[in-house]
Each structure stands twice: as structure tokens, then as C-alpha cells.
Amino acid sequence: MHRFAPNAPRAALLVPLLALLAALVVAPAGATDAPPVVKSGVTGCKRIALTFDLCPVRAPNGFDAKLVELLVATRTPATFFASGRWMAKHDDRVAELLAVPFFELGTHGAAHAHLRKLDVAGQEQEIASGVKQLADAHGRTPVLFRPPYGEYDATTERVAASLGQTVVLWSAVSGDPVPSLSAAHMLATLKPQLRDGAIVVMHANGKGVHTRELVEKLLPAIAAAGLTPVTVGELLKPCPDATPS
Numbered sequence: 001m002h003r004f005a006p007n008a009p010r011a012a013l014l015v016p017l018l019a020l021l022a023a024l025v026v027a028p029a030g031a032t033d034a035p036p037v038v039k040s041g042v043t044g045c046k047r048i049a050l051t052f053d054l055c056p057v058r059a060p061n062g063f064d065a066k067l068v069e070l071l072v073a074t075r076t077p078a079t080f081f082a083s084g085r086w087m088a089k090h091d092d093r094v095a096e097l098l099a100v101p102f103f104e105l106g107t108h109g110a111a112h113a114h115l116r117k118l119d120v121a122g123q124e125q126e127i128a129s130g131v132k133q134l135a136d137a138h139g140r141t142p143v144l145f146r147p148p149y150g151e152y153d154a155t156t157e158r159v160a161a162s163l164g165q166t167v168v169l170w171s172a173v174s175g176d177p178v179p180s181l182s183a184a185h186m187l188a189t190l191k192p193q194l195r196d197g198a199i200v201v202m203h204a205n206g207k208g209v210h211t212r213e214l215v216e217k218l219l220p221a222i223a224a225a226g227l228t229p230v231t232v233g234e235l236l237k238p239c240p241d242a243t244p245s
């Protein structure tokens with residue numbers, strides 16, 4: 001253990017004082033008001049979250065029912081981020097997703113706008129209206145928000161926090177909206193990213209033509225990596241102490 005020389009008592013007092021001042025400067029009051037933007041979850045219990053965005057699509061049937069059937073049949077927990085425009089067109093689908101106990105629904109903006117181009121009021125409208133829509137139509141209070149295009153700024157963080165929303169990005173990109181990417185190619189890209197606490201982004205709005213096929217291949221790869229799929233909400237909680245029964 002290092003001790004200061006007896007002839008330098010002032011230095012011994014000064015060091016902890018400077019450390020205290022530095023801590024106060026680094027963490028000014030109010031800096032912890034907004035929760036951090038989430039890109040991955042809690043590590044230590046080998047969990048991973050599969051997420052599916054429901055961005056607006058022009059096609060009236062913009063819902064990958066076969067993908068959702070696969071997730072249900074395999075009892076795979078998943079988190080969906082639904083945009084307001086998508087929910088307005090697919091009220092019955094929203095109800096379907098909400099009825100599955102191991103699914104979780106967050107929001108994805110009202111009009112899928114570029115948030116950084118909006119002022120505070122505009123961002124509030126974009127984030128809050130999706131949340132209100134889900135509450136009004138389905139009596140649910142979502143707490144997770146995925147910014148469209150993954151674009152956000154300090155205003156987004158403040159507005160989301162004031163609305164009780166955690167901003168959720170991702171750590172692993174599937175690339176599934178690109179039709180030319182095969183499921184095998186996407187799997188090869190994702191495999192090294194299947195890590196403890198990872199959040200994978202995919203799409204369930206029918207834009208990902210190979211998404212279902214990808215998930216078919218992904219589930220065994222996740223199991224082989226020793227990981228268990230959970231919702232984002234679960235992934236953000238501390239590891240359970242006891243082994244699940």
C-alpha cells in the first residue's frame with residue numbers, strides 16, 4: 001500500500017480533494033436525468049434480443065405473417081417496434097402481437113420521420129403519438145422506442161425520457177431490407193455478432209423478403225452459441241439469480 005511521505009501532508013490532503021472536485025465536474029447535477037441510449041443489454045447470463053421493426057410500407061398487406069408464425073411456433077420471445085402509420089393500417093395485427101405473452105411491443109415513431117431534422121415539438125409529436133395510439137387503441141403503455149433509421153440527438157434523448165421511453169438501437173444489423181442479401185449471407189454476417197447481451201435488428205413489415213428464412217437459420221445458431229432469446233425489456237434487467245424453472 002502506497003503512503004505519502006510524512007513530510008508531504010498537504011499533498012496527501014490535496015489528492016482526495018482534487019478527486020472529489022473532478023467527480024463533481026464529470027457528473028454535474030441533472031446529467032443522469034435521461035437514461036442512456038440502449039445498444040445492447042445486460043451481459044452475464046447469455047441472453048440475446050431479436051427485434052423486428054414495423055416501419056410503414058405502401059403494400060396493404062405489410063406484415064410478415066409467416067415470420068410471426070415461426071416465432072410463435074418456436075416460442076421465441078421477440079420485441080417489435082411499430083410505427084404509428086403501420087399501426088393505423090394494421091390494428092388487428094397489433095392486437096395479434098399483443099396477445100402473444102412472450103412478445104413485446106415498442107413504438108417506432110408516428111410517420112417514421114428523421115428525428116434530427118425536427119425541433120423539440122416535432123420530435124415530441126413523432127415519439128408521443130405512437131405511444132398514445134397504442135394506449136388509446138389497445139390500453140397498453142409501451143416503454144421502448146426505436147428511432148426511425150436509428151437517428152437521434154440530445155433532444156430525442158430528453159423527449160423520450162420525459163415520455164417514459166427508453167431509446168433502443170441495436171448491436172447487430174441483419175441487413176434484411178436488402179432483397180439481394182440471402183439468408184445464408186445474412187447469417188454469416190450475424191454469427192460473429194451473436195454475443196451475450198446483443199440486440200439484433202430485423203423487419204417484420206414484409207420488406208425483409210428473406211427474414212423468415214434467416215430466423216429459421218438464426219435460432220439454431222443462437223442456441224449453438226449458448227444464448228437464449230429474450231425480449232429487450234428482459235435483456236435490460238439484471239440476470240436472474242435463480243435458474244429458471
Ligand SMILES: [Zn+2]
Nearest residue numbers: 053055148149
Ligand atoms: Zn423503421
